[in-house]
Amino acid sequence: MNERIRHILNQISTLEDELRTALFEQEAKMRYRIEGKRVKFERAIKEAHQRLKLGILRWFLTVPPLNYLTAPIIYGMIIPLVFLDMTVTIYQLTCFPIYKIPKVRRSQFIIFDHQHLSYLNAIEKFHCLYCSYANGLMAYAREIIARTEQYFCPIKHASKLLHSHSRYAQFLDYGDATDFQTKLNQFRTELANERKKNKNTDS
Template identity: 45%
Template sequence: MGEKIDELTGRIQELESELEAEIARQGAALRFGLDQGRAVFEEEVLRRHRELQTRLLRYIVHARPLVVVTAPVIYALIVPLVLLDICVSLYQAVCFPAYGIEKVKRRDYMIFDRGHLAYLNALEKLNCAYCSYANGLIAYVREIAARTEAHWCPIKHAKKAIGAHEKYRNFVPFGDADAYRRRITELEQAARKK
C-alpha cells in the first residue's frame, strides 16, 4: 500500500477511536455500567424507565393500521434469515479451515441487550430482538464474505465501492497484476503455515 494511503488509514483509525471514546462518555452520562456484560442502571434511572414504558395493550391499540398490516411481512423474513444463518455458518465451518482463513465468531455479532431496558414493553423488546438478530446476522455474514473476498480476490474495483468492508482498504489496486500475484502468493504461503 502507498505511504499516503497508510497515513490516511492511520488517521481514520484514530478518528474511529476518538468517536468510540466520545460515545462511551455519552453512555456514562446515562448512568449505567456493565456487570458481566449486562447493562445495570442506577435505581433512580430504572424507576424513570419504568414510568416511561408504554403498556402493551395501549401500544397495540394505538398502532397505525399500516403498521399492523405490514408486521407479518417483516416477521416473515425470519425464515430466510435463519436459512442464511445456517448456510453461511456451515460454509464457514467447512471452507475456512480448508483455506486457512480465520473463522468469524458469531457470538461477537449477536448482541441482545435491549431486552433488558425497562422502558420497553414486551412487543418492543421482541421487535428489538428481531432487529438485533437481523442486523447482527448481516454483519456476521458480511465479515465472512469480506474474509472470503480478501482471500480469493483482494482487488479493488475500478469504480468506487459504496459501503466497502474494512478489509477492502488493503486490497491491491485495480489493474496492478504484479501486486495481485504477490498478494496471492503471500496468502497461499500463510495458509500452508496454518
C-alpha cells in the same frame, strides 16, 4: 498500497479509538454499566425508565393499521434469515480451516441487549430483538464474505463503492497486475497469521 492511503487508514484507526473513548464516556453519562452480558442502570434511572414505558394496550392503539398488514411480511423474513445464518456458519466451519482463514466470532456481531431497557414494553423488546438479530446477522455474514474475498480476490472495483467492508481499503487497486500472485499469497499469509494470533489469544 501508497503512502497517502496508508496515512488515511492510520487516521481512520485513530478516529475509531477516539470513538470508542467517546462511547465509553457516553455510557458513564447515561449511568449504566455492563456486567458480563447484562446491562445495569442506576436504580433512579431504571425507575424513570419504567415510568416512561408505554402499556401494551395503549401501544396497540398507537400502531398505524397498515403496520398490522405488513407484520407477516416482516416476520416471515425470519425463515431466510435463519437459513442464511445456518449456511454461512456451516460454510466457515467447514471451509475456513482448509483455507487457514480465521473464523468470525458470531457473538461479536449478533448482540442482544435491548431487553434490559425498562422503558420498552414486551412487544417493543421483541421488535428490538428481531432487528438486532437481522442487522447483526448481516454484519456477521459480511465479515465472513470479506475474509473469503481477501483469500480469493483481494482486488478493488473500478467503480467507487458507497459502502465497503472493513478489509476492502487494504485490497489491490483495480488493474494492478504487478506481481499479482505474490501479493495474493501475501494476503493469504496475513489471514493465516491472524488465525494463529486468534488461537493464541483464545488459549
